[in-house]
Amino acid sequence: xxxxxxxxxxxxGMGWDExxxxxxxxxxxxxxxxxxxxxxxxxxxxxxxxxxxxHGDADHGPVFQMLLAVLExxxxxxxxxxxxxxxxxxxxxxxxxGAWAVYRLGRARFTSWRWxxxxxxxxxxxxxxxxxxxxxxxxxxxxxxxxxxxxTLGRLLHRPTARGALGHAxxxxxxxxxxxxxxxxPGLTVAFGGLEMWARPARRAALTRALGWYLGALAPxxxxxxxxxxEAPVARFWECFGSFRRYRQTMNVFYLGELTSCQRLPWHYLxxxxxxxxxVTHTALALSGAxxxxxxxxxxxxxxxxxxxxxxxxxxxxxxxxxxxxxxxxKSVVYDGWRHVYFIYPxxxxxxxxxLRAGVQAWQAAPAASGGRRLGWLAGGLLVLGGxxxxxxxxxxxxxxxxxxxxxxxxxxxxxxxxDYWGVSGRDGLxxxxxxxxxxxxxxxxxxxxxxxxxxxxxxxxxxxxxxxxFVPHAQARYFLGIYRWHPGPYEPPFGTPVHDIRxxxxxxxxxxxxxxx
Numbered sequence: 001x002x003x004x005x006x007x008x009x010x011x012x013g014m015g016w017d018e019x020x021x022x023x024x025x026x027x028x029x030x031x032x033x034x035x036x037x038x039x040x041x042x043x044x045x046x047x048x049x050x051x052x053x054x055h056g057d058a059d060h061g062p063v064f065q066m067l068l069a070v071l072e073x074x075x076x077x078x079x080x081x082x083x084x085x086x087x088x089x090x091x092x093x094x095x096x097x098g099a100w101a102v103y104r105l106g107r108a109r110f111t112s113w114r115w116x117x118x119x120x121x122x123x124x125x126x127x128x129x130x131x132x133x134x135x136x137x138x139x140x141x142x143x144x145x146x147x148x149x150x151x152t153l154g155r156l157l158h159r160p161t162a163r164g165a166l167g168h169a170x171x172x173x174x175x176x177x178x179x180x181x182x183x184x185x186p187g188l189t190v191a192f193g194g195l196e197m198w199a200r201p202a203r204r205a206a207l208t209r210a211l212g213w214y215l216g217a218l219a220p221x222x223x224x225x226x227x228x229x230x231e232a233p234v235a236r237f238w239e240c241f242g243s244f245r246r247y248r249q250t251m252n253v254f255y256l257g258e259l260t261s262c263q264r265l266p267w268h269y270l271x272x273x274x275x276x277x278x279x280v281t282h283t284a285l286a287l288s289g290a291x292x293x294x295x296x297x298x299x300x301x302x303x304x305x306x307x308x309x310x311x312x313x314x315x316x317x318x319x320x321x322x323x324x325x326x327x328x329x330x331k332s333v334v335y336d337g338w339r340h341v342y343f344i345y346p347x348x349x350x351x352x353x354x355x356l357r358a359g360v361q362a363w364q365a366a367p368a369a370s371g372g373r374r375l376g377w378l379a380g381g382l383l384v385l386g387g388x389x390x391x392x393x394x395x396x397x398x399x400x401x402x403x404x405x406x407x408x409x410x411x412x413x414x415x416x417x418x419x420d421y422w423g424v425s426g427r428d429g430l431x432x433x434x435x436x437x438x439x440x441x442x443x444x445x446x447x448x449x450x451x452x453x454x455x456x457x458x459x460x461x462x463x464x465x466x467x468x469x470x471f472v473p474h475a476q477a478r479y480f481l482g483i484y485r486w487h488p489g490p491y492e493p494p495f496g497t498p499v500h501d502i503r504x505x506x507x508x509x510x511x512x513x514x515x516x517x518x
Contacts, residue, residue, distance in 0.1 A: 001096045001099060001124070002093075002096060005089055005092040005093065005096070005134075006089065008134070008398075008399070009085055009088050009089045009092065009134060010085060011398065011399035012088060012131065012134045012135055012399050012424060012427075013135070013399075013422075013423075013424030013425060013426055013427030013428065013457045013460060014084055014135065014424060014426075014427060014456040014457045014459060014460055015135040015136065015137075015422040015423065015424055015456070016421070016422055016423045016452055016453050016456070017137075017138075018084075018087070018135065018137070018456055019452070019455075019456050020057055021060070021065055021137050021138070022065065022068070022069065022072075022087075023049070023050065023055075023057065024057050024058075024060045024062050024065045025062055025064075025065025025066045025067075025068055025069035026046060026049045026065075026069050027049055027050055027051070027052040027055055027057075027058065027062075028052060028062040028065070028066050028069075028226075028227045028228065029046070029066055029069050029070065030046040030049045030051075030052065031052040031053075031227045031228070032066075032227050033046065035227075035230070052227065052228055053228070053231075058228050059228065059236075059239060059240040059243040060138075061138075061176070061177045061178040061179055061180065061226065061240075062177065062225075062226060062227070062228070063174055063177035063178060063225040063226065064094070064137060064141050064178055065137065066225075067090075068086075068087050068090060068137075071086060071090070072086070072087070080459040081459060081460055081461070081462070081463070084459055084460050085460075087137070088134045088135055089134075091133065091134060091135065091136070091137055091140065091141060092133050092134050094140070094141050094144045094145070095133035095140055095141075095143075095144050097144055097148060098123075098140075098143060098144025098145070098147045098148065098346065099120045099123050099124055099144075100120070101144070101147040101148045101150070101151040101346070102116075102119045102120045102123050102147055102346045102349065102350065103116040103117060103119060103120040104116065104151050105119070105147070105150065105151055105154065105346070105350060106118065106119030106120070106350055106353055108154060108312070109309060109312045109313070109316075109350070109353075109354075110353065110357060115353055115357060118353050118356065119346075119349050119350050119352075119353045122282055122285075122349040122352055122353065123345070123346060123349050125279070125387065125390055125391060125394065126278065126279065126282065126345070126349075127279075127390070127393060127394045127397065127401035127402075127404035128277050128401060128402050128404050129143075129342065129345065130394060130401055131399065131400070131401035131402040131404075132339070132342075132402060132422075135422065135424060136339065136342075136422075138178060138179060139179075139339045139340065139342040139343070140342060141178050142175060142178045142179040142181070142182070142342070142343050143342040143343040143345060143346065145171060145174055145175035145178060145182075146175050146182070146185070146343040146346070147343075147346040148171050148175075149168065149171045149172050149175050149182075149185050150188070150315070150319060150346070150347075152164070152167055152168040152171050152172075153168055153185075153188065153189055153192065153315075154312065154315070155168075156168045156189075156193075156210060156214070157192060157193065157196045157207075158308075160203060160206040160207045160209070160210035160211075161206075161210060162209070162210065162213045164210065165210040165211070165212075165213035165214040165217070166213060166214075166217050168189070168214055169213075169214045169217040169218045169221055170217075170221055172185040172186065172189070172218055172221075173218060173221035173222045173224070173225060174225065176222050177222060177225045177226045179343075180237075180240050180241045181323065181340075181343065183241070184322065184323055184326065186214075186215070186218060187322075188315070188318060188319065188322070189211070189214060190211065190215075191318070192311070192314075192315055192318075193207055193210075193211045195305070195311060195314075196311070198305075199305060199306055199308075199311065219233070222237070228240070250263075251333075251335055252486065253265065253335045253336070253418060254417065254418045254486075254488045255269060255416075255417065255418075256272075256416050256417075257415055257416050259486075259488070262333050262334065262335045263333065265334065267328060269334065270324060270327070270334060270338045270341055271324075273337045273338040273417075274338050274341075274348075275406075276405050276406060276407070276408055276413070276417070277337065277338070277404060277405060277406060278348075278406055279386065279387075279390040279406050280386055280406050280407055281382075281383050281386035281387055281390065282348070282349065282352050283406075284355075285351075285352035285353070285355040285356050285359075285383075286348050286349070286351045286352040286355060287355070288352075288354075288355030288356075288358065288359065289350075289351035289352055289353070289354030289355030289356075289358065290317065290320075290351050290355075291355075292354060292355060292358045293310075293313045293314065293316075293317055293351070293354065294317075296310060296313075297310075297314065313351075313354060316347045316350045316351050316354070317347070317351070319344060319346075319347035320344050320347040320348055320351065323341055323343070323344050324341065324344070327340075327341065336418070336421045336422075337417075337418065337421070356383075359376070359379065362376070363376035363380075393505070397504050397505065400420075400425065400502065400504045400509060401504075402420065402422060402424065403419060403420065403504030403505070403507055403509050404504070404505075405417070405505070405507070409505075409506060410503070410504065410505040410506030410507030410508075411506055411507070413507050414484075414488070414507045414508060415488075418484075418485065418488070419483075419484045419485070419488075419507060419508075419509045420483055420484065420485065420509040420510060421485050422453075423450075423452070423453025423454075423456070423457070423483050423485065424453075424457070425483065425502050425509050425510040426450075426453045426454045426456070426457035426481060426483065426510070427457035427458075427460050427461070428502060428510075429454075429457075429481045429500075429502065429510050429512055430444070430454065430457055430458055430461060430469065430481070431461060431465070432500055432512060433479050433481075433512060434461070434465045434468060434469070436499075436500075437478070437479075439468070440468065441468055441469075441470050442468050442469055442470065442478065442479065443470045443472045443476060443477045443478045443479065444469060444470065444471055444472070444477055444478070444479045444480075444481065445471075445472070445473075445474040445477035445479065445480040445481070446471035446472055446473060446474070446477070447474050447480070450480075450481060450482075450483055451471065453483060454471065454481060455471065458471075477515065478514065478515055479496070479512060479513065479514055479515070480495045480496055480512075480513040480515070481510060481511075481512055481513075482495065482510065482511040482512075482513065483509075483510055484508070484509065484510070484511075491511065491513065495513045495515075496513030496514050496515035497513060497514050497515070498511050498512070498513055499512050499513065499514045500512040
């Protein structure tokens with residue numbers, strides 16, 4: 001994984017929110033400098049940076065963006081292209097840490113490094129997750145930190161010490177300072193700490209002390225790494241959490257063939273998106289694992305909960321289902337597929353490992369020539385075929401794996417769901433235009449719905465090519481790049497003649513239109 005990241009990082013474009021996310025990091029650093037070292041402002045690093053308290057995105061968790069801003073100032077201040085690649089590479093590095101956490105959780109639960117690798121492998125062999133691991137600074141980073149926090153929670157429950165409690169509090173604080181849904185972590189910690197006290201009375205005193213250390217350290221650490229909270233921690237954190245619930249509440253999303261307000265999305269929006277964008281083998285195994293856990297819990301709940309491994313399974317189940325219940329209960333706004341709940345996906349793959357392991361054990365227990373053995377061979381063959389198919393798709397669709405739909409043909413998917421809502425295909429679209437137009441300058445339409453994605457992606461082009469681009473009003477443009485975010489249907493003739501498409505498995509994610517020269 002660590003070798004793969006540098007090899008692939010230059011293949012991906014820049015996401016819709018990247019420049020806005022970058023500004024969050026710079027605003028937070030500027031505020032820190034104002035408070036702690038005002039002389040730093042004179043160095044010119046924060047010219048044209050907004051005031052933190054008055055900016056609309058001040059409520060976004062800044063901790064990862066602050067790190068990226070520091071590195072950009074130190075090494076890439078005059079190199080936006082290099083800075084973009086650096087940011088993508090470090091984002092992928094955090095994803096690798098999250099995959100390592102899944103491996104360690106699987107290894108601890110199933111007492112086998114091999115099963116731990118299966119869990120990490122299922123996470124990596126998820127096309128959309130893999131692609132977004134390079135440019136999704138919020139959801140993938142939060143997912144990875146959440147997995148690391150569950151890992152430190154498991155270690156704390158196993159060996160309750162002050163050092164373990166402070167380490168767990170630090171990881172939980174970092175996760176919360178990326179996404180406010182990190183507040184679920186103290187809930188999981190207290191709930192499963194209480195369950196552990198019930199199951200292991202001899203460790204009750206040690207667990208009580210450890211939870212005390214954890215709860216005492218968590219809030220100060222959350223505030224420490226989130227400068228926006230410094231002046232009024234409680235009030236501002238509640239403001240940020242409220243913003244998370246209501247953010248972009250006027251946005252329309254394209255779901256099941258209709259443009260719908262994100263405030264009126266049906267309850268099945270997240271489950272359906274999870275189903276259609278996750279490999280079928282992963283889903284089948286996860287359902288099997290969840291059923292095995294539920295069956296054991298309902299059969300003899302008290303005796304079942306006495307076993308450490310069963311409590312770990314319950315933790316995975318709570319991690320998977322708890323956030324979905326909370327989001328429905330608080331009526332939180334979601335959009336752009338299920339990316340806001342990516343952090344439940346490691347639990348999904350760990351339950352998939354649970355299902356696979358249960359199937360292997362059942363196969364091993366069946367008589368050699370029985371129907372169960374034959375059924376197991378058939379199921380195993382289908383799983384191998386499914387895994388190979390997913391791997392082939394992940395390689396074939398590179399670097400557009402974010403357009404992956406598991407079982408829907410591309411022609412059907414584009415009629416029912418949003419496509420490139422990140423806008424990252426814009427980089428390759430601009431590169432194609434510049435490669436095929438010999439003009440000294442190239443006029444590209446700067447329409448409101450496309451301009452953020454195209455201007456962001458232009459920063460990843462070589463400087464000489466970037467200098468040829470002119471973003472102009474649509475009436476003056478020679479080229480228009482259709483990204484299909486809020487325009488799910490075909491573009492009308494006034495946009496020009498289509499000259500190039502980018503497709504993923506038969507689904508068009510970007511079309512380049514050319515108009516006659518004026």
